[in-house]
Amino acid sequence: MSSKKKINKKDIGKLLSRWSQQFTVLAPSMESGVATMAEWDGKDTSFLDWYRNTVIPPKANFFPPMEEMFSFQKDREGYHIELPLVNEHKQLIFGIRPCDAKALAILDMTFEEAYEDPYYLAKRNSAVLVGLGCTNPYDSCFCTSLGISPAESTDVDLMLTDIGDQFLIEEVTDKGKELIAKTSGLKEATETDEARAKEAKETSHNKVTRKINTEGIEDKLLACFDDEDYWEKIAAKCISCGICTFLCPTCYCFDINDELVKQQGARFRSWDSCAFPLYTKMPMENPRLEKWRRVRQRVCHKFEFYPMTFNVIACTGCGRCIRLCPVNWDITRVLESLPVKV
């Protein structure tokens, strides 16, 4: 029932400029060959040609690789703590993919439901997500196996679909509806536009060819949880680096470190990874000393433990962990090769 709008592709620059007055607009940006969501420079819309997905997932815009939690000074009276300035500017992320938007919804479960993380929520609650449907998914993408469409999303505020020279704009949330109401220069979409969008969505859906079978996955994983030989074999080539976890849009582990130099310092939090042998070494020993236990943890956390807690698989099939893995360790191959049939 929501009315649909459209915009010419060549007018995207104008649209982003307009939104820039109200928001810090983040858009796909390529720097030194690395695609990220970065502050839009005010003119460049060339990303519409090259953008498939970012290397650094948009979680980094809410849960950055490192952030200062507070700074402190020490004097005779003790410590004086200063909280960081809250950036009053609201973020508008333009072009987020449905998989990554879903990932933020999954992160919300940890950072909002399980406990309230003020650093994450300060950025997250004020943000507007403008989704952009995929037209050219990677061969490593498998979102459709996880109930996600590469061109549709309920986790964004507005959703854009490529219909040739134009984008169809759909309002997904009230926030999105409000934004559209305040945005001038959009045209009403026709029935033909909507039909085209529907077709475009189906086309991109069919372009995702990598599949996994998630039916009964929790039970399957539970059944082979203790199969040490299997996990050892699967883990053999893993090099225990942090790529798959750091660049996973749903991984949220972090480490906290203090730095004190000459009576002043700060507390930082930064990404941590269950793939690291030293993970959780700070408070205690790492219970997963052997590599196969760490590899099992990553698989099971996403496909067994997270579903047990939040009733959702903590994987959105974005494929980053497959594309970027130094040894081509492929989670879809692993899930397909589990040594049990349930």
Next chain:
Amino acid sequence: MRQGTEWEPKLVGFLCKWCSYAGADLAGTSRKKYPANIRIIKVPCSGRVDPLFILKALRLGFDGVLVSGCHPGECHYQTGNYRARRRVAITKKFLEYVGIEPQRVQASWVSASEGGKFTEVVAEVTKGLKEIGPNQLFSQERQGDGTKAT
């Protein structure tokens, strides 16, 4: 820095306890003058100095680092200074390539009897540091977020 006073570089010296540290001691007991810019850390052997120490000192804001040990052939442990020599040589050259001024990383051989040489070395190194100015290599903005995103 108070107005009117000249900036004085801070230099950390890793001195081997058998030779250079004893040399520094001799300079002191002989009442020789050398710049007070050096902060001495005694190490069992110049071979103990991990290049990491040098980087850490620069990271902490020291303007220069001096590694000093026994002359070649005179190491208390036979070969420690030979090993130090290779390590310091590649460190010096490599840091220069990365963009750290060569004056900031210095090395010398000073024996226990060379109190005079020790004062000369410290004076020369300090002079070199005064010429290139304070170490601001790592002091630029405190935040260095891993992504470009805001």
Next chain:
Amino acid sequence: MEQRLRNEAKALLEQGKVDWIIGFESGSLKFATTPLITKDKNDADRLVINPFMVNNLANFLTEVKGRVGIVAKGCDSRSIVSLMQDNKVAREDVVILGVPCRGIIDLSKVERLVGKERDELDDITREGDKVAIKVDGEKKEFLATEALFDNCLACEFPTPQEYDILLGEPSTSVVNKPAAQEKIEKLKEMTPEQRWEFWKNEFSRCIRCYACRNVCPACFCQRCFVEETEPQWVLPVPRWQDNLIFQIVRNIHVAGRCTDCGECERVCPVNIPLRSLTKEMYDLVDELFHYKAGMDKEAAPLLIAYEYAEAEDLFR
């Protein structure tokens, strides 16, 4: 060559000469290979030899227990020898299946050549000193020197230096040293301030995933200095200062072990030109001490060995 490798590997396992085979098999993405680490002789039929064998398999040698048959290109064989010099593995526990290498194809370069990403390409083939790329049904030819990794273009020893079985005739590499050295020469033309600024900028992207370190066969410390907490040399927080110190010290620590296999740069997810550091160290070591990593299993490692007179001009 591939069939012979499979036969040899199978025989080694069958005859009990090795407990493990470490080689490459086809990966799950286009043009990808993936390490195959197995005890099962039936897996030997999955072994491949092709111009996409990126990994330096020496990295896995220290991970398995027992005797190992390992596939090695020129640079990998040197990494294996280097591990022997450091007493990490014993010569008699390793059967080196040497592959004379003709250079490995850099998919990032291929992507730039044709303006398409790797999964959008139909085929990539190596034909003599050419690389043919088929895209949208059309075949385009390029010089191999345009499509191989920089480190391959600088390769001095494409044929393994140490082997038990050599799979094929010794090869000569396709070399283009100026091209391989271009980024480094550019840096050397800059002032020290500009160079520092350059690295500061590059390392502000680093996310400290440690892929560069973990993929490196020369980085074998049980506990890396970056992870020490007493004392805490650097914070495990991706600030450019800490990132840069990590990488500088890593380079110094692996001096004389680095064989310029280029893996650190290849795996970096944020494209930091790490080889511009490692290769300079590789050359420095050669220039100062006439030392090349992994050439002689009997030789003392670089930072243990010494000559009575060397590098004296750097000391006061």
